[in-house]
Amino acid sequence: MKKAIVFSTYSEEMRVALLEDEKLMEIFFEDLEANKLSGKIFLGRIENVVPALESFFVNIGTKKNGFLRYKDTIVDTDTLHRGSFIIVQVKKDGNSRKGPQLTMRIDIPGRYLVYMPYGENSIGISKKIFSSSEKDRLREIGEILIENEEEGIIFRTNSENVDFDTLKEEFENLKNIWDNILEKAKTINKPKLLFEEENFVEYILREKLDIYTNEIITDDSKLFRKFNKLKENYKNLKVRKVDIDAFSWTGIYEQLDDLFSRKVELPSGGIITVDKTEALTVFDVDSAGNVLENNVENTSFKTNLEAAKEIARQLRLRNIAGIILIDFIDMKNDYHKEEIINVFRNEAMKDKARIYISGFTKLGLLELSRKRTTPSIDSLLFTQCPICQGTGKIASPRIVFRRAIKELEESLTDLKKKYDIKEVHTSVYHNLSGYFTKEKKKEIEKKFNISLDIDFNWPDPNSYNIRYRK
Structure with a gap:
């Protein structure tokens, strides 16, 4: 590759x-x-203790308080109370409804290592390092580098075959960063940012540049x-x-259309449709124009193979996370289903985010989940439509027309008893021009003895505006 x-x-x-x-x-x-908070380290102040949620709400100096669960603390939770200052790291960015998720289990990443000041003497090695001898070498280096039982270390994929002196130098640099964070925290008495990633270019090089580039x-x-x-x-x-x-x-x-489009075309002529909710993303696979194979099973399998690779790509490209359901074209052959799962396993090896594959459900849907700490790309690039409120749908003209006529007639029946209404001005969306005809206008004018003026300049297809004059 x-x-x-x-x-x-x-x-x-x-x-x-x-x-x-x-x-x-x-x-x-x-x-x-x-604008992302994930990975940043703050001095926070506990604002609320919520035993029912087994959590604290922590002010970190941002618009919304962070959310710290009891299990993400490193001390006895009974010692923490409202007003306590603690050092926390953003574990997961928040959204429009809730603040960021926090942890006291700090980790400071480098190009080859991740230093964990409260790692409890643990040594982790990237799952993408397969050599047993290399794993043994790195584990021995970790035992040398860790000086006390509190700290821990993770060897990243880039650490493979890197010499001891280079790894030791980075380890010491990461420890110095943590020492500086502790010193800075002693000098301030309000919620404040203590540490953030280096500049954008350095971040990309550290996270994306490897020996396979x-x-x-x-x-x-x-x-x-x-x-x-x-x-x-x-x-x-x-x-x-x-x-x-x-x-x-x-x-x-x-290729950017693949980032914005709801439908993604496959090489063989098949189509993937992407539908996303707040907690769930569904991919629907359709063979569409793919009719090249000699039977239905082979057509389905080939389309599904292409779709599996493309969906794995879309997960990374759009940074989709949470529960994911994939409605593949029906396959009778269990071997074919296993091959689809294998494709996902192979593609997951290229993904920095952790992917868990549950397998096919009884209804034939492939269920998986993908962990994410930062917002999806669509939540950063798009805002919710003020008309449809994110549903992607608007009311049919027939429904809006009937609602408008009902309100108009009910209001006029009531108002004519109290006031001498002479004129009514109605503004509607332009797609109602075929419903508010001259005949309908005359019918209402005659029925209520009024002058009805209609314009088609209203900006919202789901609503309308009616004004009454004496």
Whole structure:
């Protein structure tokens, strides 16, 4: 697999894309990343203790209080009370309804290691390191580096085959960061940010650059010089400078439709439909124009294989998390179902987020879940429609017309008894022009002895406006 990281600076913000075999897999926007709280460390003040939820609400200096569960503390919860100051890390970003989820179990990531000051002498090794001898080597290094029973360490995928001195140097740097955080916390007496990630470029390099990266492409001269220095540690890495927008040069703009569209086409002619709710995402697979195979089972299996790979890509591209249900085309062969699950297992190895595959339900739906600590890309790029309130649907013109006529007639029946109503002005959406006909207008005018004026400039297709005049 050919893996490339593309940096584009041809707009007001820097954008970064991750390509695998020239296909867009992940995308990042500098200003959106800056607004995320996940991973940041704060000095927080407990505002409320809620035993019923086994949680604390903690003021960290942001718009909404954070949510700290008892199980995410590192001390006896009886010692914590309203007004207590604690050092916490954002475990998961909040949303429009609730604040961020917090933890006192701090971790500070580096390129090769994750340092855990309260790791309880634990040593973890990335599941993507398969060599038993390499795991043994890293575990021995971890035992040397950990100096007390409180701290812990995780060896990231990038640590594979990295020498001891390099790992030790990063470990000490991460410990120094934590010492500085503790010192800073002693000097302040209000909720405040104590630590955040380095700049955007460094964050991308740390999280996305690995030994499997073949190329970095940029349109910025300063970044080009910076990236060239990386070749000292990544011997197979090629760095390319292009003279036009790097996103345009790599064809990323043409692939961005996959990020915004509700329907995604498959190579064989099949179609995937994506429907998302707050807690659940459903993918529906349809063979559509795929009629090339010699029987239904083979057609279904081939379409489903393509869909499985594409859905795994969509999970990463849109940063979808939570419960995920996939309605594949029906397959009778159990071997084919197992192959679909294997595809997801293989694709999950490329994903930084943890994916748990439950398997096919009794109704034939594949159920899985994906863990996420940051908001999905659509929640960052899109706002809820003020008309349909996020449902993607509006009322039919017939329904709105009947509702408007009913209100008009009931109101006039009541108002004519109290006031001498002479004129009524009604504003409706333009799609009702075929319902409010001249005949209907004359019928109402004659029935209530009024002058009815109708315009079709109302902006909301779900509602209307009626004004009465004497």
